[in-house]
Amino acid sequence: MPRNGDATRKRILQAANRLFYGAGVRAVGVDAVAEKAGVTKKTLYYHFRSKDDLVEAYLASRDQPNLALFAKWFDEAEGAFPDRIRALFANLAASTRGRRWKGCGFLRTAAELVDTPGHPAVKLAGLHKKKLEAWLAGIIAVDGRAQAEELARQIVLLMDGSFSAMLVHRDAAYIESAGDAAVALLERAGERRPAG
Known part of the structure; x- marks a missing residue:
């Protein structure tokens, strides 16, 4: 994992928190989360195996x-x-x-x-x-x-x-x-x- 991997994961989670809490987990796709976090979809999937994994991490956070x-x-x-x-x-x-x-x-x-x-x-x-x-x-x-x-x-x-x-x-x-x-x-x- 790159040295800034933790910071990237945190940024993705922060974006997911804002979007999922604001609009709901079904209404928000991973593309929107990646865009809000300023990462590619590939990078998002590097840190989270699936949208389900990201939704779980959102609540865990x-x-x-x-x-x-x-x-x-x-x-x-x-x-x-x-x-x-x-x-x-x-x-x-x-x-x-x-x-x-x-x-x-x-x-x-x-x-x-x-x-x-x-x-x-x-x-x-x-x-x-x-x-x-x-x-x-x-x-x-x-x-x-x-x-x-x-x-x-x-x-x-x-x-x-x-x-x-x-x-x-x-x-x-x-x-x-x-x-x-x-x-x-x-x-x-x-x-x-x-x-x-």
Whole structure:
């Protein structure tokens, strides 16, 4: 691989991120990605075996940054635990107010590839959502609450549902309402487990 191979691969992935997230993975061909990256199609295929491989790499490149952003929002939030969970939704709502927001890239890609459930990108989207759910379960458990796994799953459902509602209504109030519902779930889940 040439010495600048990593930089070229990164440039292709950046182009794929902009185009796939902006227009969808089915609407964007490899020619458009190569052109946006300033490389030949041959160079693109040198770094990615197929368009499917590129779509998978696109989602993989979003995985850790997205999870890190959720952790950052939670860590920077103030107040009691439910307020810090509400802050996740408040930050999501703020993100959706920008013109560039097109929804959750993982959900959109999985929806576009719904007829190919074995597609590597669909599997990766599912893995990403499971990682988010596991992270939420972990922080809920650390807070000392019972039923951490079930609460985490319900909160992820609220997030994903609010993303769908936002795509239809273009009103961030849906995400804020989902945050209120997440707080209500945590409060209704009962008392925290006794220590020991």
